[in-house]
Amino acid sequence: MGISISNISKSYKNVKALQDISFDVKPNELFGLIGPDGAGKTTLFRILTTLLFPDQGTATVAGFDVVGDYKEIRKNVGYMPGRFSLYQDLTVEENLNFFATIFGTTIDENYDLIKDIYVQIEPFKDRRAGKLSGGMKQKLALSCALIHKPKVLFLDEPTTGVDPVSRKEFWEMLKRLQQKGITILVSTPYMDEAALCDRVALIQDGRILQIDTPEAIVKHYPKPIYNVGSNNMYQLIISLKDYEFNHSVYPFGEFVHYTDSRTDFNPKELRHYLESKNLIDIEIEQTEATIEDTFMELAK
């Protein structure tokens, strides 16, 4: 009763948005679709929510085919598009009432499901949706997407443009919804959010790079990874990129994530090399790979 996608392809004129995508989302799973802008995440969401037809392949959502049973899907899924899509000139309460009505239900009927979220915006229920802050808008949009008790929830980049505190709260809400038996497919360009999902699919240029649990994805990172730091970040990156044995060099916060192409890599050699480039305060220590490292490695 989750989501099943097999061999989905979709092109826009010359651009191949999705190429032969297949994966399954288990019932009651919190599944993350992780990828940069333009990877094809929104296209996949639109196919699954019956807004677009795939060129090839089939998909089912909650057991219903996205082409044949689109009417059933529309009754059974909640969709929160990437862009705020509620009526800005209706108030919070009016929006919620409106969406409850077109789904043939009432706010009271499913209030328990949205209660946790709605209480946070209830003080502003007479305010127009357009006048809410970013985090509030997301909460209202989520409430509206949940008002008909959907079996599957689609959230397209729900945390883009939302402040860090609201993002954290939002993910906590998703966890609670999952406990209420809702299958959730969420997309995000933020790699740090991937760790909060049960399983993630890394997607780029319309292809799935890897699907696994966040832990497994990180564990499968093929090489030891090193945090390298120095007094001069710019010079450090240039020097590392010039180093003949480098495998990958990515800036990562105040450090540079470095991997070496040799199996018998000795950090001391690297230190000597960097010192020869007149860098000082050099720090080199092994670190844990993150999903971002994995993604960069796979996307190479």
Add this chain to the structure above:
Amino acid sequence: MLPIIFVLPLLQLVILSNAATFEVKNIKFGYIDNDHSSTSRALIEKFNASTYFDVLTDFPSEAKASSAMLKGEIDVVLEIPRHFARDLQKEKHSSLGVTINAIDGAAAGVENVYITQIIQSYNKNIRTDLAQISDAQIQPVIIDAIPLFWYNETLNYKTFMVPGILVLLVTMITLFLSGMNIVREKEIGTLEQINVTPIKKSQFIIGKLFPFWVIGMGLLTVGLILARLIFNVPMLGSLALMYVYTSIYILVVLGIGLFISNFTDTQQQAMFIAWFFVVIFILMSGLFTPIESMPKWAQIITEFNPIKYYVEVMRMVMLKGSGFKDILPQLIKTLVYAIVMNGLAVWSYKKTI
């Protein structure tokens, strides 16, 4: 938004009805009197007495008059030849030179008619005068045609224009509002959310149409009140009939608007297409220029112009007091149009991207 929707069109009604008239007044009139006789002065006095002409200048020469016309100081020059009075008396015949600035062809035509009328009436007087002076000859029987202007006896342009302009306003507002509407939802993204709900296409379209239908009827009501109070336009026919026809007519316009909306991606595109149709519909509606004087192909096109029928019906019902049977042909055509356009609108609205 609602005050804007109502106040601006009604301002337009007041302004346009007063301004959009084909009456040509305050014609700047100049003359060259080469005769300087009492006869020629009597002729000029005739023009002076007319409310249409402002007698401005007596030009000493034709060259001066020409240069004044070139500068736009005068619209009409009347040249009275030397020996005008003498020729009239002796030869019973004389010529006058009339020069009209015809840059605005329609106005020039009207001016020509005014001048001819004045000269004719002068001619009639002078003939009787001369007949008494000269040896009595048998006068031919003069046939006088006295025109009667039915349904608008005083040829009041406001009576004629107000129903037409009211039609125009109801049409423009409802077309633009409906044309902008769905495409606006596309732009701000709300349509994407709505499309993933079980709402039916027809429910959605009706929900979109109804508010604009109400606004259109409201505009008609306020417009009719103004027509009555400010312009004193006669309302001979039944008000109910006007409302019945308008209620169907607005459906046509809304259908067109929604159809445009479905085929465009931005409000800008929708605006351009809506303008395209509005300009053609208005100029080919018989509101400003009679359809009878259009070329044959254009007359055929006007058959598909809903504004044409509405203008006809409003004028017929308001000024002529036409009844249900009289407007039945227009009513049926409009009804068919409404069904076709709204059918197309529902059909072309897709709940996918």
